[in-house]
Amino acid sequence: MSKAKQMIKMNKTSMIKVATVTAVILLSGCSSLGVEPWQRDLLAKDEMALTAAPLDAALDDHIYFSKEASSGGRGFGGGGCGCN
């Protein structure tokens, strides 16, 4: 195996390690956040859903997909139209 290939392999391994450690830290950090099931009165409301108005979001995605050069983020990239 050439040195370059070894380097790439090492880089990949260390990237996976970094990603795993980051995920574990994030998840353990997150475990101190949050609420008990009986404290979900506000979060359980429809209007507290991350996408509370899905049709508004779908219509907006269609407009901005057609009129700007960006899409996606909240969900998949959208599309499915010629959009002139």
Added chain:
Amino acid sequence: MQLIQSPMPAQNSNKKALKSLLTTATCALLGVNASVEANTNPLADWKFDTALMVYSEVNRVSAAEAIIAGTKTFKNDEILNLKVTLDALTGASANGAVGQPNVQTFTSPSGGSNYRVDANKTPLDDTFKDTRAQASAQWTQPLANNYTWSVGGNFSKEFDYLSLGANTNIAKDFNKKNTTLSAGLALAYDQIKPSGGIADPLTPMLFGNEVISGTYDDEGGENRSNKVTIANSDNKNTVDLLFGLTQVINRRMIVQFNYSFSHINGYLNDPYKLLSVINNNGLTQQYLYENRPGSRSKHAFFAQTKYHFAHSILDASYRYMTDDWHIHSHTVDLHYRMNLSQDNYIEPHIRYYTQTAADFYQPFLQEGSTVPEFASADYRLGDMDTYTVGIKYGMPLGSGKSMAFRLEYYHQTPKNSGFSQPGVLAEQNLYENIDAVIAQVSYSF
């Protein structure tokens, strides 16, 4: 403890009458019979969301879009969502050419007619008329060990365009369901069959219905077209990946972080867009069909938070997007829902968007200089800022029904990213602002 008052019968009879009138009007618009009795309705255990939206640009495109979405929740928390969207588009769209001190004539995409653009006006092609029908289905169900799985498909058709898509998503809840990790995959196949065929990229638009020598139609006659075509149709494939982390912070606050990657491969040109080729005096010599690269990879980073105040909810999100066309964009979106009495609410909305130009964007080409491999004068690929301001008013109608009205103003400011305008072009506005109004009525039952 609910901080918001539970629904109360409207005490003011005028208000009640107004609500009833608005409901009847909207139901009539949306083609829904509001008086269907629940117990005789086989769709009684479905929840429906409907919306009718009109998007109208000043002097340009107008579109009307209607959506009806039905959701049924089964006893094991499986959810089926079906959605049908219809839209109709009419009006004028910028064709990419620059304004001139004289009248300009263009051939319509089908090659069958001409359209004229007045002197000192941004060339708009007013021959666009399109309708689109879209249907989608999504199935979501819980699995063992706090996993949720979802799968869906969609189909969309307009006269010159077909799109087929499928998606799947898996999510796992941790930490008393306060943390959710998700991963999704979406695939799409799109086929475009433009009016008049696919133009040979960066070849000139032809005038007067010229005969394309050596090519023949089905009856053996010589083809007449406004372009040299290379095919009747072409297609593109899209792969989307989406990874998300959702975290409940406390009783009032939730946050979400998403990363999405999108790769599109195939025909990415807008088959109707042109570039003007100008001489040293800024006068147009000819128009070329645009050419974009055959692939595009996008990365989007998205963060959102919702915070429940005593009587209001803030929804704030930010997105950064970058791609290998060297477009960078920032989007900030804020909704602030203020609850009024009796579950009515009013929700102001502000959105700000800014993008840098694609590296192959240029407002025109210059005669005598080498034609680049890729070029597009589509202003949507140029430097641009946009903002939206809007307001929504929502009200419950009792028995789980509700209605909402939304009115928004959308403004686009395309910008010059450093192109000089020789000769007579100096007098032309190549970066015309666009104003649009979005009006929407929604009814859920």
